[in-house]
Amino acid sequence: MAKGDPGVSTRSRRAAPRSRKATGADPDLVQLLTPEGERIDSVTGPDGTVYRADLTDDEYRSLYRDLVLVRKLDAEATALQRQGELGLWASLLGQEAAQVGSGRALRTQDMAFPTYREHGVLYCRGIDPIMPFGLFRGVDQGGWDPNEFKFNMYTIVIGAQTLHATGYAMGITMDGRMGGDDGEAVIAYFGDGATSQGDVNEAFVWASVFNAPMVFFCQNNQYAISEPLERQTRVPLYQRAAGFGFPGVRVDGNDVLASYAVTRTALDNARHGQGPSLIEAYTYRMGAHTTSDDPTRYRIASEVEAWQAKDPIARMKAFLTKQQIVDADFFAEVDEQARSESLHLRERVLAMPDPQPVTMFDNVYPNGSPLLDEQRAKFNRYMESFEGSAH
Structure with a gap:
């Protein structure tokens, strides 16, 4: 690496990482990076599994870049909605580490089933960030190819994607695509509120009894819209897995390194025939549930402030600084990249063409149908009735 490169590091001056069992306020919480940016070499989970994230300096820098870019693009989306350019937006503010860590843990062949957040x-799977904006702007259905990117379409119905994912994982078993590092595994994302849905519990049952290569990834951001966690469950969510016959683990969802390590382990276990598991990423939704929500009506400012001290980007920045993996120029370069990409995203969203209303019939069936043709004709006559009208 050339002298003066913002990524230059000096390993000999770093503080030595340490090992420990899961400790802290929650003795079962897997954490590899403290809120102060202190690196922990390895953590032994409650079931004896040892978690570690032995990454290169380039990989550490890449994770930080992902966190910053994803947050900036998300903030731009929220601003676009507030300005009337999107119908709705579900922000991920505060949940970047859980998503980037788990997203980077996926191997190329693994399949992901998301919610709408x-x-x-999506960014980690290499999908153009513009793709979901067509959905939230109301000009298309989302648009990416799930098979090409190994990332299914956004699912609006709460919890439904867990059943889709389980069926897909069962298919992997039946097709013999398991076993070895090149085997395929599946991950399904959902929130804490979705655990109260029947679909999610049914998916747990099916995945368990068919030993599906499946990872259930619950982002516990503490609220199902306005309902706090304590009104949804009397036990920690990860402990529910035991009742269905598979392991569960709680990870610090604001720790990108722990999120990566726990997810990589769970996926590798699944692909090697060890069946499903549940990861509870313990995190916090810093903003509103969606842009139609007002979180000030159901939570207090001091709670938000307490979680701000655990910010996933701030702790990764502190780690990179303390370990002398980067310098100030690196942070400035990442910030400028984030600003530039968010501006480019805004320009592309505003340039999206409005579709003709009749195009809503185009992709209902691959080969059309007589009934669809009849409906399209009626709709065309209806639209033509307005031509030349003074109203």
Whole structure:
């Protein structure tokens, strides 16, 4: 690496990482990076599994870049909605580490099933960030190819994607695509509120009894819209897995390194025939549930401030600084890249053409149908009735 490169590091001056069992306020919480940016070499989970994230300096820098870019693009989306350019937006603010860490843990062949908030995972799968904006602007259905990117379409119905994912994972088993590092595994994302849905519990049952290569990834951001966690469950969410016959683990969802390590382990276990598992990423939704929500009506400012001290980007920045992996020029370069990409995203969203209303019939069936043709004709006559009208 050339002298003066913002990524230059001096390993000999770094503080030595340490090992420990899961400790802290929650003794079962897997954490590899403290809120102060202190690196922990390895953590032994409650079941004896050892988690570690032995990454290169380039990989550490890449994770930080992902976190910053994803947050900036998300902030731009929220601003666009507030200005009337999007119908709705579900922000991931505060959940970047859970999404980037787990998204980067996926191997190329793994399949992901998102909700409508996994913009960070989408970014990690190499999908153009503009793609979900067509959906939220109301000009298309989302548009990416799930098979090409191994990332399914956004799912609006709460919890439904867990059943889709489980069926897909069962298919992997039946097709013999398991076993070895080149085997395929599946991950399904959902929130804490979705655990109260029947679909999610049914998916747990099916995945368990068919030993599907499946990872259930719950981003516990503490609220199902306005309902706090304590009104949804009397036990930690990860402990529910035991009742269905598979392991569960709680990870610090604001720690990108732990999120990566735990997810990579779970996916590798699944692809090697060890069945499903549940990851509870313990995190916090810093903003509103969606742009139609007002979180000030159901939570207090001091709670938000307490979680701000655990900010995933701030702790990764502190780690990079303390370990002398980067310098100030690197942070400035990342910030400028984020600003430039968000501006470019805004320009592309505003340039999206409005579709003709009749195009809503185009992709209902691959080969059309007589009934669809009849409906299209009626709709065309209806639209033509307005031509030349003074109203």
